[in-house]
Amino acid sequence: MSHFQAAGCQKGPFWRRPLLIMCSSAVLLAGTLFPSQGQTIKDNLNRTVTVPPRAERILSLQPEITRILVALGAADRLVGLDYFIGRDDHLFKILYPDGTGLPVVSRPDASINKEVIVRLDPDIIFTSPTELQVPDSIQRSLGIPVAALASMGRFDGLLKEIEIIGVLTGREERAEELGRYFQEKIRFVTESIGPLDPEARPSVYLAFWSSLVRTPVFYEPVQAAGGRNVADHLLPSYIGTIGTIVTLEQVIKWNPDIVLIQGSFLPREREVTVEGVLGDKRLGSLKAVARRRVHYTLGFWYWWDPAGVLVETLYLARLFHPDKFGRLDLEEEGNAIYEMFYKKKDVFTELVKFLGFHERTEK
Amino acid sequence: MSVQVSNLKFAYPEFSLRVDELAFERAKVTAIVGPNGAGKTTFLKCLGAVLPIPKGSLFIDGRDLASLRSQERARLVCYVPQEHDTTFNYAVSDFVLMGRASYISPFALPSKEDARAASEALDFVGLTHYAERLISELSSGERRLVLIARALAQQSDILLMDEPTTFLDPKHETEVFQLIRKLASGKMKTVLVTLHSLEMAVQHSDQMVFMKRGEVVAHGKSAEIFEDSLLERVYDMKMKIIDWEGRKIVIR
């Protein structure tokens, strides 16, 4: 993984993001007004992709998209999965048990079996923008449209995806329902917190991707929950990713109020743990360590699971502003959110068990 | 310092050397001659234990060379190659100093005594003024002299020189032979040299050994055995030896 490729500049004046949203919405809107011509979208690698008006056969090599398909009730259109969902996603088997029968088309080293793809004959393929060469390679050799989409750590990215897939699968109503639900929940959080001075936002350092020094520059749950990601002014390492690598000295310099460790790994696979951080002598001067404010957050699980990220935002809101969320029953809320998206019960309780997140369910 | 060869055998894939019995006299210069491929260099390398030899084939003062440790062996016998391949460009003094390797343990540095031996050796070949020069800056003749100086620094009793004068101009050639003579008579060293030039061989050596196809054909005092018939037998061509003002000249 080279850290030298030029990163798309994501920082800038405050109006840039809303402007971007407006523009992409306009493009999307233009697309939806003429459904018979399909949508033209700009994916997260800045590629312009013409998506067919409807897709009956979808090959999703991007777990986030796969989960959205399941949530939209359009998972029957899946013709194949990627290795991650197929092998490593602990939750997917519960969310979509029929998925175990689907062929796994990609491998951990980002290689793909093109012959299998041809045999599966998908109308569209989704990949992750972190695998830079894959989209063009497939599109060039197989002529099937490939879109490299991901939320990139932002809610609007996630919502856009839901919308796009909704149109693609003819499940616009369901997509709209989920979109509204999502935004309501987020609004609930931000309104409960109320207006915040910058100093009232706890500073948060996110130790993601099995490392103390790799951190995402975008992770909207933190911001929505009333916190501030200390790394939010940095540039990602390369286009298509949102992570960057810092140094321990930098982390100590930031001296965050809270340290969040990516906890989506199974406990036995975790390289960075809460106990590890609390016991790390190099970090002894951090106030987060002194006050034992080191926790796990769901983080990314090959990008997001829309239900998961909502629950996570609630959890973080309670963590950052306990006074405003004291009466929140996270377990109940969590299960309800998962049920809304995936029509299955007690999923959140299961997840908490897998990952050992007992804090979340303690009353 | 007697050198006694007894049943020496060595084999390459396509060539084998076999010398049954041979002895070399101390403080004398012996020239080993013969056509190309006769095994002269191989024989010399065996004598220097540069090539592996079986036990019981080479005795120096009654000691089996093959059973000696490398250091002891080096103090007895030194093989001087024809040329040195300069990958690294050492200074002449450093180069000659390497001759002291058998007197210095692997983890030690050369002592003052070693430095003195090296500079004496360099002096003996007349190149003291080149001590700080780099090997690459010397002519090939001077490099030969430096190789000999290194062998001298090694202070072994027996010197085996492989074609020390090949490719040298007449002046340097004569210098080298004078040096060899000084080594034998002045320093009492037993010197064996392989040569191509028969005339030089007979003029500058006390003894000669004729080799052909891996075997010793004849050996003895130079003046005595140097004859037309022997030359014809060894070189498979008619040759005539002419005496001219005490020097022997070979007409082919």
Add this chain to the structure above:
Amino acid sequence: MSGRKNNRARGLAVFFLVLPLFLFLVSLSIGSYGISPRGLFKTMVSIVAPSSHPDVPLAYRDILLRIRLPRILLAMAVGASLSVSGASLQALFKNPLVNEYILGISSGAAFGAALSLVFLGRAVPPQIAGFVFAVVAVGAVLLISGKAESHFITLLLTGIIVTAFFSALLSLVEFFASPYVLQALFFWLMGSLSLASWKDLYISLPLIAVGLVILFLLRWRLNVLSMSDEEARSLGVNVRREKILVIAATTLITAAATAIVGIIGWLGFIVPHLVRMMFGADNRRVVPLSAALGASLMLVADDIIRGVSPFEIPIGIFTSLVGIPIFLVLLKKTRKVWL
């Protein structure tokens, strides 16, 4: 004339030998967390005499003692190791195109680290597994080339084959890795001092020290070993035994260094050449000066990485960027023929 040249050379040598110490002090003051030289001094004093400066923040001490110091020491140790290793192997193999990885150390170490991260979990840390397999790779090379181990071409080819073999094994291991472990592995393979800690140093520093001492003591012997095998033998050297000793020592230090920081190319190749260009081929000078120059170069590279950018550039890339231009400049300027 030569006296003046000698004095200049000696002065330059002393400069290079002292340089690492100077850079050591400079490096202590460089880092994202800005500590002024005054703060640095106060911190160092307070470490020795805790009561003297009670106002020194805990962060200063943690950063100095637990982040900067181990990293700087590691940089010096690695820089010295790789350079001395390269110099020794170049002499041993009588070939200036040799670098310290030719016997398969880099791919053996990478495979060991991968094996540890993917299958062995915490049972065997990647550093130890990396070291073990680096040694295994070299052992394989020596074993396979067998009696012909003295011949450079045989060793080189065997090294290439063993390297390729372990690389293939590495790919196989990567295939079975979960994406998270893969990420940790990539981070390790890139070669970085970023996570240097005292734990790593406790094991690797003694190993590196032993190897460096051995090679330092052998420095004159390397001159002799750099002669052709025939010449060396006739000079009274047990060529086989001493070759194995040198290979063992270089393997020890290179494997220990690589197991901790990953693969750092070019250093072991360039530094000995630079030293020879300036000071000649005598290994009595080349070995210690390579150690000093290698340590200095690593420190400079690491200082730049730490001081300039908030994120980590893998140091291996950096040493090439710093070392190669220096090499080219010296190549143009040098009048001595050093090869």
